[in-house]
Amino acid sequence: MSLIIDSVFKRFGEVQALDDISLEIKPGEVFGFLGANGAGKTTAMRIVLDILRPDSGTIAWNGRLNTEVSRDTWGYLPEERGLYAKMKVLEQLVFFAKLHGVKSKEAVRETRDWLERFRIPEYAERRAEELSKGNQQKIQFIAAILHDPQVLLMDEPFTGLDPVNAALLKEAFQEMKDRGKTLVFSTHQMDTVEELCESIAILDRGRVVVGGTVRDVRRSTGRQVVRLAVEGDPEIDWLGTLDGVRVTRRGQDYTEAEVARSQDPAVVLQAALARGCKVRHFEIADPSLEQIFIEHVGQIDTSERTLAPKAVYA
Amino acid sequence: MNGWRTLFPNAWYISVREFRSRARSRSFVLGTVLLAGIAFAATQLPVLIDFAMGTSQTRLEVVVRAADMPSDAPAALSATLNGQSAFTAHPPYVVSWVSGNELASAQRALEQGKFDAMLIVDRDPATQSLGFTLRTDLPSDGQVVRTINTAATWGLALDDSLARAGTSIGALGATPFTVLPVNPSAGLAHSVSQDVSSDLLSTGLIVLIFMAIITYGTWVAMSVAEEKGSRVMELMLNATTPLQMLAGKVIGNGAAGLTQYGIILAAVVGGLLAQGPIHQMVVGSSSGAPFGGLDPVVLAAFVVLFVLGFLFYSLLYAALGSLVSRQEDVQSATSPLMMLIFVGYFMSIFGLQAIDEAWVQIASFVPFFSPYLMLARVSVGHVAIWEFALAVVFLLAAIVVALFVAARIYSAGVLLYGQRVGLRQVLKASRVAR
Numbered sequence: 001m002s003l004i005i006d007s008v009f010k011r012f013g014e015v016q017a018l019d020d021i022s023l024e025i026k027p028g029e030v031f032g033f034l035g036a037n038g039a040g041k042t043t044a045m046r047i048v049l050d051i052l053r054p055d056s057g058t059i060a061w062n063g064r065l066n067t068e069v070s071r072d073t074w075g076y077l078p079e080e081r082g083l084y085a086k087m088k089v090l091e092q093l094v095f096f097a098k099l100h101g102v103k104s105k106e107a108v109r110e111t112r113d114w115l116e117r118f119r120i121p122e123y124a125e126r127r128a129e130e131l132s133k134g135n136q137q138k139i140q141f142i143a144a145i146l147h148d149p150q151v152l153l154m155d156e157p158f159t160g161l162d163p164v165n166a167a168l169l170k171e172a173f174q175e176m177k178d179r180g181k182t183l184v185f186s187t188h189q190m191d192t193v194e195e196l197c198e199s200i201a202i203l204d205r206g207r208v209v210v211g212g213t214v215r216d217v218r219r220s221t222g223r224q225v226v227r228l229a230v231e232g233d234p235e236i237d238w239l240g241t242l243d244g245v246r247v248t249r250r251g252q253d254y255t256e257a258e259v260a261r262s263q264d265p266a267v268v269l270q271a272a273l274a275r276g277c278k279v280r281h282f283e284i285a286d287p288s289l290e291q292i293f294i295e296h297v298g299q300i301d302t303s304e305r306t307l308a309p310k311a312v313y314a
Numbered sequence: 315m316n317g318w319r320t321l322f323p324n325a326w327y328i329s330v331r332e333f334r335s336r337a338r339s340r341s342f343v344l345g346t347v348l349l350a351g352i353a354f355a356a357t358q359l360p361v362l363i364d365f366a367m368g369t370s371q372t373r374l375e376v377v378v379r380a381a382d383m384p385s386d387a388p389a390a391l392s393a394t395l396n397g398q399s400a401f402t403a404h405p406p407y408v409v410s411w412v413s414g415n416e417l418a419s420a421q422r423a424l425e426q427g428k429f430d431a432m433l434i435v436d437r438d439p440a441t442q443s444l445g446f447t448l449r450t451d452l453p454s455d456g457q458v459v460r461t462i463n464t465a466a467t468w469g470l471a472l473d474d475s476l477a478r479a480g481t482s483i484g485a486l487g488a489t490p491f492t493v494l495p496v497n498p499s500a501g502l503a504h505s506v507s508q509d510v511s512s513d514l515l516s517t518g519l520i521v522l523i524f525m526a527i528i529t530y531g532t533w534v535a536m537s538v539a540e541e542k543g544s545r546v547m548e549l550m551l552n553a554t555t556p557l558q559m560l561a562g563k564v565i566g567n568g569a570a571g572l573t574q575y576g577i578i579l580a581a582v583v584g585g586l587l588a589q590g591p592i593h594q595m596v597v598g599s600s601s602g603a604p605f606g607g608l609d610p611v612v613l614a615a616f617v618v619l620f621v622l623g624f625l626f627y628s629l630l631y632a633a634l635g636s637l638v639s640r641q642e643d644v645q646s647a648t649s650p651l652m653m654l655i656f657v658g659y660f661m662s663i664f665g666l667q668a669i670d671e672a673w674v675q676i677a678s679f680v681p682f683f684s685p686y687l688m689l690a691r692v693s694v695g696h697v698a699i700w701e702f703a704l705a706v707v708f709l710l711a712a713i714v715v716a717l718f719v720a721a722r723i724y725s726a727g728v729l730l731y732g733q734r735v736g737l738r739q740v741l742k743a744s745r746v747a748r
Contacts, residue, residue: 051551076552082545086335098327099553143549 002026003048003151003182008057010043010206017043018054019206025184025199027062027150030177032193033186034289035203036297041186042079044203045153048184049074061151072100075149077141079156079186085129089115092128093143100147107146114142117175118168134165141169145176152176154185158192170196190290200289202296209296218286221295222261225285226268229254231278242271248291254281321561324554328562329569332537336570346574350581357585361593372407372458373429379414380437380444384477387470394469395461407461424449433462435470442478444471516666516693519616520686524659526620527627527685528652530571534628535635535644537567538724542639556725560717564628572624615692615702622709623685626716627655633720636727654682662686669694679705681712 003025010018018040025031033041046052048059050066059066061073084092090111097107115121118138123131128139137160145152158166173196176183187193193200194214201211210217225248230236236255240247244260245268259265265284272279287295336342376391384390388411395407410429412420417434424432431450438445446466452458476482541547550559630651638647665674665687678687678697684705691697 049552051548071552071554074552076549078545078548078552080545080548082547082549084331084335084546085544086339087331095327095331096549096553099324099550140549 002062003184004060005044005048006058006060008044008047008054008059010040010047010052010054012043016206018047021057021203021206021208023201023208023211025182027182028177028180029199030173030183030197031185032197032200033184033203034188034190034193034200034293035186036188038205039203039297040206041203042155045076045155045184045186048153049076072147073150075144075147075152077144077152077154077157079159081133081137081140083128083136083139083143086127088125088127089131089139090124093139093146096143097146100149102147110146111142114146117172118142134161137161138165138168141172145172149181151182151184154183156187157185158187158189166192190288190293194289202293204297210292214289215286217292218289221287221292223287223291224259224261224263224265225256225287225291226259226265227254227256227281227283227285228268228272228279229281230272231280233277238271238275239268242268254283258287321558324558325561325565328554328559329566332563332566333570336533336537336567337573342570342574346577349574349578353578354581354585357582357589358592361589371405372431372452372462374407374409374431374433374462375420375423375429376409376411376433376435377414377417377420378411378435379417380435382437383435383470384473384482386482387473390473391465391469394465421449431458431462433466435466444474446470515612516690517663519612519689519693520659520662523616523620523623523685523689524655526571526575527624527655530568530575530624531627531631531651531655532644532648533571534564534567535631535648536641537563538632538635539638539641539644539647542636542727543641557717557721560629560632560721560724563632564625568624568628612689612693616689618706619685619689619709622706622713626681626685626709626713627651629713629716629720633716633723633727636724658683658686662690666690666694679708681709684709 003023005021005023005025008018008021009016021040021044033044035041043052047054048066050059050071061069087095090108093111094104094107097110098104102110112121112124115124120135120138123135123139128136131139137157141154141157144154157169161169170192173183197214199211199213200217201208202217203209210220212220228236228239234252234255235250239245239255239257244263245257246260247255247257249256257268259268269279269282272282374395376388388409392405392407392409395409396405420429420432423429430452431448434447434449436445436447437443444466446463448459448462450459473482541550554562631648634648634651635644638644661674661677661683665671665677668674669691674687674691677683678691678701688697688702688705692702
């Protein structure tokens with residue numbers, strides 16, 4: 001009873017896009033695909049959807065191959081956003097729902113319901129081209145879920161959304177999760193992952209470099225992180241001078257440091273107290289996903305290096 | 315590819331969407347209205363010409379001052395003036411006869427413009443032969459005056475001489491006259507004018523197919539490229555199969571195209587039917603019958619070949635359209651197909667002059683050309699029923715092959731974004747695509 005990706009290989013010409021990917025995504029879970037551009041996230045999703053065929057390997061949902069399950073199993077929000085520009089929103093959404101076998105009446109009702117929820121009911125009779133990018137994205141999300149799919153695959157769903165719309169989309173995620181749907185999405189926004197995901201996989205050049213529940217992934221590094229804030233000394237310059245302690249981030253709220261595995265993180269607190277500092281905040285934490293990501297993949301690459309074919313829109 | 319089982323209802327939904335979005339577009343509405351208007355106007359051209367010429371009829375009054383005119387003189391004059399058109403609804407000359415003592419009122423009618431010319435017939439008292447005086451403002455060296463001159467001489471004067479000699483034109487008309495072929499076992503050759511009109515008809519039908527395929531095939535390609543460009547494609551790919559999309563697009567755009575075509579043809583037919591009444595209204599007399607020589611067999615063959623040829627080429631257009639993602643590139647992507655269509659078109663136009671040549675006969679079975687060439691052969695009438703059936707079977711088979719090839723190219727092409735894709739790349743990609 002889960003989505004199982006088993007030893008999937010996929011090559012585009014000279015480039016190994018997916019290199020022995022194996023994953024298990026449990027039903028009802030929110031799963032995050034992390035990776036730099038070109039890591040293989042989009043390709044992996046397209047292969048799960050059977051839009052592309054792998055060179056070898058299989059994908060199964062609840063024990064049945066993805067080539068055999070109904071297409072209505074999947075809801076897909078592609079990274080390449082696109083709607084019929086001249087078509088009215090309601091008409092368009094009903095069209096997509098009907099393609100998935102939803103009855104007209106039901107599709108209309110569901111569509112209006114979701115437009116309401118996204119606070120754009122007045123756009124039902126507008127043409128898609130009249131909507132802002134963010135609103136178009138919400139329409140596309142609705143298009144992906146109208147047929148009540150069991151698995152929702154979303155490629156970079158939060159890219160280009162303002163905070164208000166992002167919050168609305170997160171609410172919708174929660175709603176789908178409450179309905180027992182399995183949610184898979186790709187992103188390179190680490191805070192979103194930490195907020196939403198139960199499990200993740202970090203992809204790099206077509207390989208899964210680390211995967212599992214967010215908690216396990218965080219603990220897997222064996223690194224220790226402390227966060228410290230003291231009264232009247234925002235810099236805490238002395239922290240870096242401690243043996244086996246390396247400052248990783250200085251912030252307004254606290255300073256973050258990594259403590260060598262040989263050391264007890266409590267030495268930081270002891271040192272602070274020994275110096276007579278008034279400790280406002282002390283925390284022993286797991287490393288953030290961002291740190292883990294950087295550790296495994298290197299610098300977050302924001303350049304437009306991508307393997308999945310991308311539309312050139314002129 | 316398990317598309318057959320699930321082709322409907324999705325292909326149907328897609329075709330309805332395609333049809334609607336096409337039929338609602340401004341270019342479609344404007345184009346249809348404009349073309350239908352032009353077509354209707356074109357059918358009224360004869361009326362316009364007649365109207366511009368004032369009237370194409372010459373109204374002639376004949377004042378007979380000569381005694382003892384033969385009784386069939388009016389018929390003889392009218393027949394000579396009008397030739398073969400004498401018995402149509404709109405003969406070029408209308409003749410009215412008055413006796414010699416009405417000369418004054420006839421002169422008044424002429425002056426009032428009720429007639430274009432007045433012909434006064436006298437008899438020479440010495441020789442008893444007829445003499446003529448023509449009063450008119452028409453050019454004295456013009457066609458009309460010359461025709462009246464000839465008709466008076468060879469119609470009236472001859473008829474009168476014959477009557478005085480004790481015979482008549484009617485009696486001469488009963489002279490036996492038989493036509494036989496050179497070789498007694500061969501059939502009679504048919505007339506040149508018949509050949510020309512059937513050639514014109516088949517050329518017209520070929521042009522109709524040619525225009526429809528070029529115009530509406532391009533629509534299909536445009537629609538595919540547009541969808542790829544607008545990036546709805548990936549959403550569609552999750553909801554449908556490439557085969558469903560392909561079928562829906564071809565049917566939807568095809569139906570929109572045929573609708574426009576139907577409206578334009580209706581304007582033409584309506585225009586031709588209205589030609590008579592309009593002519594009556596504007597010019598004051600009715601014109602000849604517009605229809606003739608449209609063989610129902612040719613018409614049926616036309617419909618079959620039109621639909622099948624259109625389907626076949628539309629599929630190919632869709633496949634080529636999927637190779638590009640911008641509408642501007644559609645023209646260059648589909649140019650090879652355009653060449654092929656032009657080749658077929660010119661082959662059939664030249665083929666009409668050489669309909670029994672071997673190359674025409676062979677090419678008329680090739681699916682790329684059969685919509686034109688088989689139609690040409692059928693309209694000229696030099697084809698056996700099995701030949702037509704065979705061409706249709708080949709065409710149907712080609713459509714099935716085109717459907718699968720196109721679906722393959724399509725499913726690979728739609729995901730290869732952003733580049734002008736070569737056929738080799740597509741064939742490579744089609745092996746890995748669904």
